[in-house]
Amino acid sequence: MATAPFFATLDAALRHWAGRRPLAVALDDGATQLTFGALQAGVAARAAGLRDAPATVWVGEHASPVEQLVDFLGIVASGRAAAVGDPDWPASVRARVAAAIDDRPAARPPPGPETDFYVGFTSGSTGLPKGFRRTHRSWTESFRVCLDSFGDGAATRVLAPGRLSHSLFLFGMLLGVWTGAGAVVQRRFATQRALDVLADGAAQALVAVPSQLALMLERSARRATARCHAVQLVMISGARWMRHRTGELRALFPNARLIEFYGASETSFMAWTEADPALPDAVVGHPFANVEVSIRALDQPEREAEAGVPGLIFVRSPMLFSGYVAAAVEDDTAALRDRDWLSVRDVGHVDAAGRLCLAGRQKRMIVTQGKNLFPDEVETALLRHPSVAAASVHGIADPLRGRQVLAFIQPASGAAAPTSAALAAWCRQRLEAYKVPRRFIVRDSLPLTASGKTDHASLAAAAHQTADSSGEASPGPQEFPA
Numbered sequence: 001m002a003t004a005p006f007f008a009t010l011d012a013a014l015r016h017w018a019g020r021r022p023l024a025v026a027l028d029d030g031a032t033q034l035t036f037g038a039l040q041a042g043v044a045a046r047a048a049g050l051r052d053a054p055a056t057v058w059v060g061e062h063a064s065p066v067e068q069l070v071d072f073l074g075i076v077a078s079g080r081a082a083a084v085g086d087p088d089w090p091a092s093v094r095a096r097v098a099a100a101i102d103d104r105p106a107a108r109p110p111p112g113p114e115t116d117f118y119v120g121f122t123s124g125s126t127g128l129p130k131g132f133r134r135t136h137r138s139w140t141e142s143f144r145v146c147l148d149s150f151g152d153g154a155a156t157r158v159l160a161p162g163r164l165s166h167s168l169f170l171f172g173m174l175l176g177v178w179t180g181a182g183a184v185v186q187r188r189f190a191t192q193r194a195l196d197v198l199a200d201g202a203a204q205a206l207v208a209v210p211s212q213l214a215l216m217l218e219r220s221a222r223r224a225t226a227r228c229h230a231v232q233l234v235m236i237s238g239a240r241w242m243r244h245r246t247g248e249l250r251a252l253f254p255n256a257r258l259i260e261f262y263g264a265s266e267t268s269f270m271a272w273t274e275a276d277p278a279l280p281d282a283v284v285g286h287p288f289a290n291v292e293v294s295i296r297a298l299d300q301p302e303r304e305a306e307a308g309v310p311g312l313i314f315v316r317s318p319m320l321f322s323g324y325v326a327a328a329v330e331d332d333t334a335a336l337r338d339r340d341w342l343s344v345r346d347v348g349h350v351d352a353a354g355r356l357c358l359a360g361r362q363k364r365m366i367v368t369q370g371k372n373l374f375p376d377e378v379e380t381a382l383l384r385h386p387s388v389a390a391a392s393v394h395g396i397a398d399p400l401r402g403r404q405v406l407a408f409i410q411p412a413s414g415a416a417a418p419t420s421a422a423l424a425a426w427c428r429q430r431l432e433a434y435k436v437p438r439r440f441i442v443r444d445s446l447p448l449t450a451s452g453k454t455d456h457a458s459l460a461a462a463a464h465q466t467a468d469s470s471g472e473a474s475p476g477p478q479e480f481p482a
Helices: 010-020 036-048 065-077 091-100 136-150 167-179 191-199 210-223 243-252 375-383 420-428 456-470
Strands: 025-028 033-035 056-058 081-083 116-122 130-135 158-160 183-185 205-208 233-236 257-264 268-274 283-287 292-296 311-316 336-338 341-343 346-350 356-361 366-368 371-373 388-398 402-411 439-442 479-481
Touching: 010 036, 010 065, 010 136, 010 167, 025 036, 025 065, 025 167, 033 036, 033 065, 036 065, 065 081, 065 167, 065 183, 116 136, 116 167, 130 136, 136 167, 136 268, 158 167, 158 191, 167 183, 167 205, 191 210, 205 210, 210 233, 210 243, 243 257, 257 283, 292 346, 311 336, 356 375, 366 388, 366 402, 371 375, 375 388, 375 402, 375 420, 388 456, 402 456, 420 439
Parallel strands: 025 183, 056 081, 081 116, 158 183, 158 205, 205 233, 233 257, 402 439
Antiparallel strands: 025 033, 116 130, 257 268, 268 283, 283 356, 292 311, 311 341, 311 346, 336 341, 346 356, 366 371, 388 402, 439 479
């Protein structure tokens, strides 16, 4: 367990370290370094200029990463919530999102544990990002349990190679401020620079999504990059880690704990595990010490599901969000509340060992041949194929089966596209027959979201368009029936 002071608010942590370690580097984006003393001075100046600002203030989107963090922390220190938008939003989306943020005046007292400090955004089925609010306490408790669970490596300098608009990377940046160890940040992920920072020992902890780690492994193999011996902790989240590549990751980071954690923007941490290729694919780990889990019936979320039967995952913890912004549209992707319990509509169960097992998101569930199929399981099986770099599985209309299973495939770098017969045979060895895709569509690359995840939503639209345009679905140039 890592020992570190506990602070009631994020701005209190910065003031503490600015007093104790004013000359230590707090933030480094490769072009600019700020010490804790300089960071606190910049934050105080920004806060002083917000006396008449509303309760929620937007962070500047086109500044450098260090400048953005000064802006963010200045807004927070003023007692307001910092709203972080995605710079890639179209102007029309930006205008609608801005209109959804109320402009009520800020409370005059200084920020406290229950004050909202952050408004982030998550996508919804309406196409309009939903704003979610987080209190200081919801994140200070996240920092506490991170340090308690992940050990001393969590209190070291963190590399957070992504935008503030991705809450995972924002968490990594603020963890470095919270512990006083500092953070190395990137506006956009740069594979070689990330490897250089870690190999040089400029950061001893890394927070990353699986797609970033895959790129680092590929670059490291091609260029015979030196092992990163100084790294003590690798924190993996945002999507399922490809556990069959854990050995490669251990070789690159020989002295690091490799931690997978499961969570969501609305919940923070839910469960975690050490990365282990022997673990069943569905296992996401034991709940964090301050998290309770309840599995509810899919058709009656107010009722507990039978033991071992998949249901909606509800959690109760001090890390839950305080709600969506006032004008947010609560669609079928919005979190469900049952008093102090919350579900982001993920489906799973708790196994005999007390581990949380994740089937997938309820919205993505496919009913085929009268059975429930979760694309995550099929995608995980496909990603184990040595010639597959990315996969996205969907259901399209089928008069016989109800839904027909279709898979988009991105071949691995330097590999020939696998044939549909090979992919189908691979899946049959690992999955029940009804889960094997009937069609495969191979693309040079699959689209990604701003956070680096496979963009399943846009691929779902493409799948339906393919079905609509081809009727019963005769294969196109790169479409192969199994």
